[in-house]
Amino acid sequence: MKRTTTVIVLVIIVLSFATALIYLWKKNQEDPVTYTTDTALNKSIVVKTMATGSIVPKEEVLIKPNISGVVEEVFIQAGEFVNSGDLIAKIRVIPNVSTLTSAKNNIASNQTSLETAQINFQNQEAIYSRQKSLFEKGVISANDFDLINNNYLQAKQAVEQARISLNAARQNYDIIKTGTTSGLGNAAQTLVRATVSGMVLDVPIKEGNQVIEANNFNEGTSIASIADIQKMIFEGKIDESEVGKIKEGLPLEITIGAIDNQKFEAVLDYIAPKGIVENGAIQFDIKGTLKNLDETTFIRAGLSANASIILDKAENVMAIKEALVQYDSQTKKPFVEVEIGNQKFERRDVKLGLSDGIFVQVLEGVSESDKIKVWNQLQGPPAYAGRN
Known part of the structure; x- marks a missing residue:
C-alpha cells in the first residue's frame, strides 16, 4: 500500500514537471511584445x-385687438410677409347690453345738460343785449356792464362744454355699439393692422373666434405673431x-x-x-x-x-494624443517615453498646455520628429497575425 502511494506521488511530480517544461517552451516560442509609437502633429486645439x-x-410681436368682439374675417396666414400697417383681421363688435344702455342713458343726460345750458345762454344773451344798449346810453356803469358781460361769456362757454360732452357720449355709444366712430381716425376701429414688418409666424385665431382687447386686467387675445x-x-x-x-x-x-x-x-x-x-x-x-x-x-x-x-x-500648435501622456506616481508630473532605439525608450518630462480631452498642446519636452511610446496599447509584430 505504501509503495503504491509513493508511485502515485512520483508520477504526479513527474507530470507537473513535464507540464511546466512544456509551458515554458511554448512561452519562449511566442513573439516578443512590441510597443507601437506615435508622433506629435501640428493642429488647432479648441476647448468648448x-x-x-x-x-x-429675437423680437416676436404679438398683435392684439384694441376692442373686444368676434373675428369676422382674417386676411393673413402663417408664412406670409407683412408690412407695418397691413390689414390683418376685421372684428365684429357684439355690444354688452348693460354697457350699451348705460351709454345711451349718458347721451340722454348730456342732451338734457345741453338743453339747460342753451336756455341759460339765451337768457344771458337777452340780458346782455339790453344792458349793452343801456351802457351805450350811459345809464349803467362800466363795472355793471362788465359783470353782465362775464355772465354772458360763462353761459356761452357752458353751452360749448355741454355740446362737447354730448358729442363724446355719442361717440362712446357708437364705439360700444359698432366698434368705431367718426372723428377719431384709427384710435377706435374694428380693423386690426400689423404694427411691425416681418413674417407671420402664427395666426392662433379663426373666423368666428371671440377676442378680448388688452387692458389692465387681461393681456388680450393674440390675433397673430410677427417677427x-x-x-x-x-x-x-x-x-x-x-x-x-x-x-x-x-x-x-x-x-x-x-x-x-x-x-x-x-x-x-x-x-x-x-x-x-x-x-x-x-x-x-x-x-x-x-x-x-x-x-x-x-x-x-x-x-x-x-x-x-x-x-x-x-491655433497651429504642436500637440499629441492625451493617451500618450503618463504621470509620475510620486510627483504627478507629466512625461512621455520617446524611442531612442529598437524598442528602447527613455523618459522625457513634458510641459503641457491646452487640452480638448483628446489632444493636448505640448509646450516643451518633445519635437514633431520624436516617436512617442503608446504605453497603454500593446501590439505584436506584423508576422504574428499570420502564424498558425
Missing part, C-alpha cells in the same frame, strides 16, 4: 462646452457645472439638426443670474445672437439646435 436649445426670433426672421437668437440651457466657465461675449458655433453640414456663428450675450431645477439638475438659461444672416438663409423659428461655446483656442 455644449448647450442644447432652439432657435427663436423679423433675419434677427434670430439661440435660446438654450447649460448645466451648473459649466456655467462658471462661460461669460458674455464668447463666440458660439450653432448647429441646427434640420440643416445639415452648416454651422452658424453667434455671440453669447445673456446668462441667467438664477438657475432652475430640471430633472434634479440646476440649469441656467443662455441666449446668443446669430450673426451674418442674409435673405437667402431661412431658419424656421423653434428648430432645435446645439451651441458649442468656445472657451479657449490655440
Whole structure:
C-alpha cells in the first residue's frame, strides 16, 4: 500500500514537471511584445462646452385687438410677409347690453345738460343785449356792464362744454355699439393692422373666434405673431457645472439638426443670474445672437439646435494624443517615453498646455520628429497575425 502511494506521488511530480517544461517552451516560442509609437502633429486645439436649445426670433410681436368682439374675417396666414400697417383681421363688435344702455342713458343726460345750458345762454344773451344798449346810453356803469358781460361769456362757454360732452357720449355709444366712430381716425376701429414688418409666424385665431382687447386686467387675445426672421437668437440651457466657465461675449458655433453640414456663428450675450431645477439638475438659461444672416438663409423659428461655446483656442500648435501622456506616481508630473532605439525608450518630462480631452498642446519636452511610446496599447509584430 505504501509503495503504491509513493508511485502515485512520483508520477504526479513527474507530470507537473513535464507540464511546466512544456509551458515554458511554448512561452519562449511566442513573439516578443512590441510597443507601437506615435508622433506629435501640428493642429488647432479648441476647448468648448455644449448647450442644447432652439432657435427663436429675437423680437416676436404679438398683435392684439384694441376692442373686444368676434373675428369676422382674417386676411393673413402663417408664412406670409407683412408690412407695418397691413390689414390683418376685421372684428365684429357684439355690444354688452348693460354697457350699451348705460351709454345711451349718458347721451340722454348730456342732451338734457345741453338743453339747460342753451336756455341759460339765451337768457344771458337777452340780458346782455339790453344792458349793452343801456351802457351805450350811459345809464349803467362800466363795472355793471362788465359783470353782465362775464355772465354772458360763462353761459356761452357752458353751452360749448355741454355740446362737447354730448358729442363724446355719442361717440362712446357708437364705439360700444359698432366698434368705431367718426372723428377719431384709427384710435377706435374694428380693423386690426400689423404694427411691425416681418413674417407671420402664427395666426392662433379663426373666423368666428371671440377676442378680448388688452387692458389692465387681461393681456388680450393674440390675433397673430410677427417677427423679423433675419434677427434670430439661440435660446438654450447649460448645466451648473459649466456655467462658471462661460461669460458674455464668447463666440458660439450653432448647429441646427434640420440643416445639415452648416454651422452658424453667434455671440453669447445673456446668462441667467438664477438657475432652475430640471430633472434634479440646476440649469441656467443662455441666449446668443446669430450673426451674418442674409435673405437667402431661412431658419424656421423653434428648430432645435446645439451651441458649442468656445472657451479657449490655440491655433497651429504642436500637440499629441492625451493617451500618450503618463504621470509620475510620486510627483504627478507629466512625461512621455520617446524611442531612442529598437524598442528602447527613455523618459522625457513634458510641459503641457491646452487640452480638448483628446489632444493636448505640448509646450516643451518633445519635437514633431520624436516617436512617442503608446504605453497603454500593446501590439505584436506584423508576422504574428499570420502564424498558425
